[in-house]
Amino acid sequence: MNEQPEKIFEDLTRFFENRKFADLRIALLDMEPADIAAFMEQELGETERLMFFRLLPKELASDVFSEFDADTQENLIKAFTDKELKAVIDDMFMDDTVDLIEEMPANVVKRILKNSDPENRKQINELLEYPEDSAGSIMTTEYVSFSAKMTVDGAFDKIRRTGLDKETVYTCYVTDGKRKLIGVVTVKKLLLSEKTALVENIMDTGIITALTTDDKEQVAMKFSKYDFLALPVVDREGCLVGIVTVDDAVDVLQEEATEDIQKMAAILPTEKPYLKQSIWSIYRARIPWLLLLMISATFTSLILSSYEHRLAAIASGATLYAFVPMLMDTAGNAGSQSSVTVIRALALGEISFRDLFKILWKEMRVAVLLAFSVAAVCFAKLLLIDRLYNEVTVTIALIVSGVLMLTIIMAKFVGCLLPLFAKKLKLDPAVVASPFITTIVDALALIVYCSIAIAILA
Amino acid sequence: MNEQPEKIFEDLTRFFENRKFADLRIALLDMEPADIAAFMEQELGETERLMFFRLLPKELASDVFSEFDADTQENLIKAFTDKELKAVIDDMFMDDTVDLIEEMPANVVKRILKNSDPENRKQINELLEYPEDSAGSIMTTEYVSFSAKMTVDGAFDKIRRTGLDKETVYTCYVTDGKRKLIGVVTVKKLLLSEKTALVENIMDTGIITALTTDDKEQVAMKFSKYDFLALPVVDREGCLVGIVTVDDAVDVLQEEATEDIQKMAAILPTEKPYLKQSIWSIYRARIPWLLLLMISATFTSLILSSYEHRLAAIASGATLYAFVPMLMDTAGNAGSQSSVTVIRALALGEISFRDLFKILWKEMRVAVLLAFSVAAVCFAKLLLIDRLYNEVTVTIALIVSGVLMLTIIMAKFVGCLLPLFAKKLKLDPAVVASPFITTIVDALALIVYCSIAIAILA
Numbered sequence: 074m075n076e077q078p079e080k081i082f083e084d085l086t087r088f089f090e091n092r093k094f095a096d097l098r099i100a101l102l103d104m105e106p107a108d109i110a111a112f113m114e115q116e117l118g119e120t121e122r123l124m125f126f127r128l129l130p131k132e133l134a135s136d137v138f139s140e141f142d143a144d145t146q147e148n149l150i151k152a153f154t155d156k157e158l159k160a161v162i163d164d165m166f167m168d169d170t171v172d173l174i175e176e177m178p179a180n181v182v183k184r185i186l187k188n189s190d191p192e193n194r195k196q197i198n199e200l201l202e203y204p205e206d207s208a209g210s211i212m213t214t215e216y217v218s219f220s221a222k223m224t225v226d227g228a229f230d231k232i233r234r235t236g237l238d239k240e241t242v243y244t245c246y247v248t249d250g251k252r253k254l255i256g257v258v259t260v261k262k263l264l265l266s267e268k269t270a271l272v273e274n275i276m277d278t279g280i281i282t283a284l285t286t287d288d289k290e291q292v293a294m295k296f297s298k299y300d301f302l303a304l305p306v307v308d309r310e311g312c313l314v315g316i317v318t319v320d321d322a323v324d325v326l327q328e329e330a331t332e333d334i335q336k337m338a339a340i341l342p343t344e345k346p347y348l349k350q351s352i353w354s355i356y357r358a359r360i361p362w363l364l365l366l367m368i369s370a371t372f373t374s375l376i377l378s379s380y381e382h383r384l385a386a387i388a389s390g391a392t393l394y395a396f397v398p399m400l401m402d403t404a405g406n407a408g409s410q411s412s413v414t415v416i417r418a419l420a421l422g423e424i425s426f427r428d429l430f431k432i433l434w435k436e437m438r439v440a441v442l443l444a445f446s447v448a449a450v451c452f453a454k455l456l457l458i459d460r461l462y463n464e465v466t467v468t469i470a471l472i473v474s475g476v477l478m479l480t481i482i483m484a485k486f487v488g489c490l491l492p493l494f495a496k497k498l499k500l501d502p503a504v505v506a507s508p509f510i511t512t513i514v515d516a517l518a519l520i521v522y523c524s525i526a527i528a529i530l531a
Numbered sequence: 532m533n534e535q536p537e538k539i540f541e542d543l544t545r546f547f548e549n550r551k552f553a554d555l556r557i558a559l560l561d562m563e564p565a566d567i568a569a570f571m572e573q574e575l576g577e578t579e580r581l582m583f584f585r586l587l588p589k590e591l592a593s594d595v596f597s598e599f600d601a602d603t604q605e606n607l608i609k610a611f612t613d614k615e616l617k618a619v620i621d622d623m624f625m626d627d628t629v630d631l632i633e634e635m636p637a638n639v640v641k642r643i644l645k646n647s648d649p650e651n652r653k654q655i656n657e658l659l660e661y662p663e664d665s666a667g668s669i670m671t672t673e674y675v676s677f678s679a680k681m682t683v684d685g686a687f688d689k690i691r692r693t694g695l696d697k698e699t700v701y702t703c704y705v706t707d708g709k710r711k712l713i714g715v716v717t718v719k720k721l722l723l724s725e726k727t728a729l730v731e732n733i734m735d736t737g738i739i740t741a742l743t744t745d746d747k748e749q750v751a752m753k754f755s756k757y758d759f760l761a762l763p764v765v766d767r768e769g770c771l772v773g774i775v776t777v778d779d780a781v782d783v784l785q786e787e788a789t790e791d792i793q794k795m796a797a798i799l800p801t802e803k804p805y806l807k808q809s810i811w812s813i814y815r816a817r818i819p820w821l822l823l824l825m826i827s828a829t830f831t832s833l834i835l836s837s838y839e840h841r842l843a844a845i846a847s848g849a850t851l852y853a854f855v856p857m858l859m860d861t862a863g864n865a866g867s868q869s870s871v872t873v874i875r876a877l878a879l880g881e882i883s884f885r886d887l888f889k890i891l892w893k894e895m896r897v898a899v900l901l902a903f904s905v906a907a908v909c910f911a912k913l914l915l916i917d918r919l920y921n922e923v924t925v926t927i928a929l930i931v932s933g934v935l936m937l938t939i940i941m942a943k944f945v946g947c948l949l950p951l952f953a954k955k956l957k958l959d960p961a962v963v964a965s966p967f968i969t970t971i972v973d974a975l976a977l978i979v980y981c982s983i984a985i986a987i988l989a
Contacts, residue, residue, distance in 0.1 A: 107758075233722055242722065297781045299563050299565050323754060334871060338872070346879075348886065348890075356901060359901060371916060371917065373857060374857055378920055396832055398977070402824060402831075402973065409797070414796070424805060439817070454825075454829065459829065459832060462833055462837070511860060511863075
C-alpha cells in the first residue's frame, strides 16, 4: 500500500473477479485495515462488498469493519446473518462498538445489542450513558490490569493470556481489590526489570488520570502535552473504568481543530467528512450564521443612512463613500487576526483569562505599529493611486488614513478581548468571537468615519 | 499533577527553599517531565533554575531539558559546564537534539557539537541536512532493529540490552545485511509468539513507510489514518534510516492546524507559542496581508467611484449605498464558508482535485438553497425593518435581495473553486484562497449591484 495504491487495488479486483481467493487472502494479510476498507468502499458494489467481507481473514474482519463509514456499516449489518453480526461485534473494541451504535438507527441498534454477549451488552450500555464529548464517551474498557503483588513474570503471563483482545498492552494498570487505580507500569519497564520483581516496586505512582466526565478535548490535550500512549479514566471514587488510547486522542484533536475552523468561518460544526454530507446537512450548518450576520448588518445600513443627509451636504460626500469598503475590510481583517490568534492560543492551552492584561498590552503595541504602517501606506496610495480616478484632497486622505489607524486599533482591541471574555463566561470563544468581530468592528469603523468626516468637512 | 498543580508547585518551592532535597527528589520522581519544566520556567529565576536543574534525578534531567523553551535552553547551556552539557546531550533523543540545534545561535551549536560523541555528531549532522518540513527532519535514529534469523527470545534480549535508550521499543524493525527494511514486528506480537519462533516468521512484511523527503504533514496524516505508534523512514534505496513516533506526529498535526488557521485569518504562520512571540515577530506576521488586502481594496473604491455619477443621478442613490456593507459582508461570509470547508477537507485528505465536479455540483445546490433563503429573509427585513429608517421601495427591496441572491451563488462558486485550483497548481490553498476570497467577492458583488440598480432605476 506504500508506493502504488492503485496497483494493489487492481490486484485485489483481479483476484476477486477471477475467484483466486488464496492469492486474495495473502494480499489482504499484508494490508492495513484502513486500506482494505477504502478499497471495498471505492471499488465494490453493495452485493460484491458483502461477498468480499465474507472472504476476509477472520482476524481482519472486525478491524476492517470499524474503518467503514456509517452507511456502509449499516448496509452490511442489514445483510449479515445473526451469526456474522455476533462474530464482528464480539471482536470489535468496545469504543468502536459504541461509536457504531451511536450512528445506527434504532432497529439496527436493537439487533446489535441482541447479538452481543450479556457482559458486553452491560458495558456498552454503561459507555452509552456518558455525555457526548466526555472522556467516558471515547474510552474503551479493554485494558490490562495487574494486582500490586504480581511478579514481572506473572504480569507477562497475564499479558500473554489476555493481551490479544486488549486495545493496548504497552501501558498496564495496577488496581487494588476495589478496582482503585494505584499505579501504572509500561511493558518497557517490565522488560527492563528482573523477572521476580514485584509490580508494586516498579510501578509508577504519579499517575495522570482523566475523570469520566472530563471534556474529551482536555483529555486529548494531555496526550499532546505528555506524549502518552494511553491515559487511564477513573470515576469520582478513583476506580479505573477505562482507558483512552493515543489513536482516539489524535482523532479528537483533528476533529476539534476542524470544528474551530468551521466556527471561525461561520459554519456550525459537522462531524461527517465533506463528501459524505447531504446537501441539507451542509445547508443547515451554514444558514444560521449567514442569516444572522446578514440581519445584524442592518446596523451598518442604519449608520450609513443616519449620516446620509449630512454626508450628501458635503461636496466630497460621494468620494468618502468610495472608501467605506476598504475601511471595513481592513478593520475586519485586523480584528480577525487578533481574535483568531487568541482563540487558537486558548484552544492549545497556551493562554488563559488571567493573561488578559499581558495579551492586551501585547496586542495594543502591535496594533499601534500596524495602524501606523497601514495608515502611512494608505495615505500614499490615496494621493498616488486613488487620486487618478477620484477627487482625493489631502484633507480627505488625512481623514481616511487617520480613521483607518483608529479602526485598526479598535478592531485589535475588540478582537483580543472578545474571545477572552467568551472563555471566561464559559461560552465557546470560536463561536462568540469570530463571526461577530466583523459586524462589531464594521459598525465602529463606520461611526468613527462618518462623524470625523462630517466634523471636519461639513 | 492531576488534581491540583498549584499545590504541587507550592510543595516543590517549599522543599527547594528549605533545602529539603530528599523530599524534593521523591516529589519529582512522581511528576511528568513536562510539568517539572513548566514549574521551573514559571516559578524560578535564572540562577535558581540552574541550581534546581542540578538537583534533578539523572534519569529525568534530559527529558525535562527537552521540554524547555528555546530561551530557557539557551540560558542553561550557557551556564552548564562542558561535562554537564555532554551528559544532557548524550542522554537526549536524537530528534530532540536536532530540534535544539535548529533553535540555538551558532556559538551554542558549536559547543553542543563539540560535546557530543563522534558517532552522535555524525548522525546529528546527517539529520540536520534534511529539508525543513521533511520526514527526515522529524525522525529519530533511536529504534530497535532485529535480523530476520533472530528468535523471539533473542529479540527480547536485544530489547533488554538496548531498549533503555530507544525512543520506542514497541515497534521493532527487521533489516537485512544491507540495512534494507524487510519487516516490522511489535512487542505485542513477540509476547504472543513462541519463544523459539524466528522473527522472520512472525514479522509483518506489508510495511507502510515514509521517504526521508516526504512532507512531514503527509507523514503525520498516516498516523491518523492507520493508528500507528511509529512509522519507519527509509531512503531511496529502501534502507531504514530512522523512525517517526506518534508523539511527534501529534505535534505536527497540531502545528499544521494552527498554521492553516493563521493563514485563513491573513496571518503568516508562526511557530512559537503566542506569549513567547516578540512584538516585532507578531507585527511581521500580520503586516503583509493587512497591507496587501488594504491595497487590493482599491478595486472596490474604483468600482464605487466609477458608478458614482450614475448612482447619484438616481433619486434613491443614497439608499442604495446603505446596503453595500450588508451585501459585501454576506458575500464574504458565503464565500469563506465554502473556501474554508474545501481547504480543511483538502488538508484532511478527504477530497482532491479530481473531485472538482462532485464538489462544484454539491456547492452549487447548497448555494441555490442558501441564496433563496437569505434573499427571502432579506426582502422581508428590507420592507419591515429597513423601511423604518430609509426610503425602501419594493423595487429597491427586489434589487437588493436579488443581487444578494446572485452574489451568494457567485461567492460559493469562487469559494470552492479557488482552493482546488490552488492545490492543483501546487500552491497553498489556505494562503491563496482564504484572505483573497473577500476581495474578489466584494468586487464582484459591487459590480453586479451597481449595474443592475442603474439598469433598472436610471
